[in-house]
Amino acid sequence: MAGLPAKVRKFVQLHRHRKKLEAELERNKETAEKLEAELCEEFAAAGIQNISIDGATVFLARQIWASPAAGQGEALARAMRTIGMGDLVKETVNANQLSAFVRELPRDTDDMPILPAALAGLVCVRDVVSVRVNERS
Numbered sequence: 001m002a003g004l005p006a007k008v009r010k011f012v013q014l015h016r017h018r019k020k021l022e023a024e025l026e027r028n029k030e031t032a033e034k035l036e037a038e039l040c041e042e043f044a045a046a047g048i049q050n051i052s053i054d055g056a057t058v059f060l061a062r063q064i065w066a067s068p069a070a071g072q073g074e075a076l077a078r079a080m081r082t083i084g085m086g087d088l089v090k091e092t093v094n095a096n097q098l099s100a101f102v103r104e105l106p107r108d109t110d111d112m113p114i115l116p117a118a119l120a121g122l123v124c125v126r127d128v129v130s131v132r133v134n135e136r137s
Helices: 004-046 073-082 095-103
Strands: 050-053 056-059
């Protein structure tokens, strides 16, 4: 046990360092997103598609993405099947919602959720323990 305080201290140091890096990364992302919007406008205004600088080529890339319109998921699924694109329709279970449901179930003597019989063998329940840090203010 003599090494435990040193390990915990190191864990706290790593936790704090990770938090600082994550905050820096978030600031970096925000700055890059703002700059990207400006560059898109300026590239378009200048009529250029790409520019090379400092050994890198920066260019405009266009992608088209689609998603169901708000509240239209089921109607879209039916329509996709109608036009022969049913292979794009997948019925899934939301893992976060499933976990929340399982957490609310009654527990056995080992404090593990008791699954309804219909779900036996269909749901993998994991008990994950992690070490966390709660900073004092």
